[in-house]
Amino acid sequence: MSFATEENGEEVVRREPFWVFGYGSLCWNPGFEYQKSVTGYVKGFSRRFWQGNTTHRGTESKPGRVATLIEDKEGVTWGKAFLIAAEDNAALPYLSTRECQLGGYRIYTVNFHPKPSFFTPSSSHSQNCTDKKDALLYIAVPENRHWLGAAPLPDIAKQILECQGSSGSNVEYLLRLADFMREEIPEALDEHLFSLERLVKKFAADMRICLRTLMGEAEKAEENKPEPQAVPSFQFASRIPDKKLRCVNM
Numbered sequence: 001m002s003f004a005t006e007e008n009g010e011e012v013v014r015r016e017p018f019w020v021f022g023y024g025s026l027c028w029n030p031g032f033e034y035q036k037s038v039t040g041y042v043k044g045f046s047r048r049f050w051q052g053n054t055t056h057r058g059t060e061s062k063p064g065r066v067a068t069l070i071e072d073k074e075g076v077t078w079g080k081a082f083l084i085a086a087e088d089n090a091a092l093p094y095l096s097t098r099e100c101q102l103g104g105y106r107i108y109t110v111n112f113h114p115k116p117s118f119f120t121p122s123s124s125h126s127q128n129c130t131d132k133k134d135a136l137l138y139i140a141v142p143e144n145r146h147w148l149g150a151a152p153l154p155d156i157a158k159q160i161l162e163c164q165g166s167s168g169s170n171v172e173y174l175l176r177l178a179d180f181m182r183e184e185i186p187e188a189l190d191e192h193l194f195s196l197e198r199l200v201k202k203f204a205a206d207m208r209i210c211l212r213t214l215m216g217e218a219e220k221a222e223e224n225k226p227e228p229q230a231v232p233s234f235q236f237a238s239r240i241p242d243k244k245l246r247c248v249n250m
Contacts, residue, residue: 016086019135020095021112023047023079024067025056025173027180031098032091034082039184040114042137046075048192049156049174051140052148055102056167064163064170065148065156067177067193068105068140078181078188081112081135095138104144110137115185153192157199161209169214171200176215 021042022030030037051068058064069077084091099105112135140147151159163170178197181188204211 017083018086019081019083019112019133020091021079021081021110021135021137023069023077024177025167026082027080027184028176030082032082032084032094033088034084034091037080037082038114039078039080040112041076041078041188042069042110042112042135043076044071044073045069045077046072046192047077047190048150049160049196050147050149051104051144052146053103053165053170054146055165056098057165057170057173058163059165062163063146063148064165064173065160066103066170066173069137076188078115078185078190080180080184081114081133099138103138103140104146105138105140106144108137108139109134111135153195154199154203157196157203160196161200161203161207168216171204171211171214172216174200175211 017035020026020034021040023042024047046069047067048070049065049067050070051066052058052063053066054060054063056064057066100107111132113132142149160170160174167173174193174196178193181190181193201211203209204214
């Protein structure tokens with residue numbers, strides 16, 4: 001492959017701050033502490049929902065589908081990079097468990113390009129456009145046991161719609177990633193991601209499946225709903241309009 005591996009996915013000891021680039025659930029749910037985050041992209045890759053997941057978004061009997069990257073000379077994949085402090089001893093072990101041990105991913109080092117800021121002076125803008133940083137990247141390759149590979153998009157969408165794991169529904173993973181892309185990089189194109197989003201929403205509508213429930217929003221709304229307060233009877237009586245009182249048969 002055209003990028004360097006970090007000791008075959010084993011934990012790497014860092015003696016200075018380092019970046020981790022996320023292009024899947026890390027974009028909206030990193031799960032670790034970081035000093036700052038920057039939206040940007042990596043070149044030479046395209047995002048695909050070809051990796052199976054049997055823990056967070058699926059089960060052994062019904063694996064979900066999550067994102068990985070495939071090599072693509074013309075590809076550009078947008079996501080978010082997180083700067084982790086050198087003294088942080090928790091982030092890498094956490095990511096190793098989440099991505100490598102449970103997810104089947106391996107660690108690589110790539111060039112991450114921060115999104116240019118259009119609010120900086122023109123002199124620094126040109127510098128930002130060419131600025132790049134080394135970042136750790138987690139990629140699932142076909143050799144791992146969870147690999148599902150390519151399939152017709154309608155089949156992938158139906159699989160995503162049907163699967164759920166300990167972290168929630170597979171649908172939530174897909175839709176939150178699509179929302180992140182729209183909110184953070186509205187100008188970016190990702191036909192694979194947005195085609196799957198459209199298909200999932202169409203199939204859910206056809207099957208009358210509530211997406212808010214799959215996103216966990218219905219439960220949250222119910223949890224935050226204030227409990228009804230009992231109204232004393234005299235307060236209720238005082239609220240009856242006069243014209244109603246005149247109709248009471250004493």
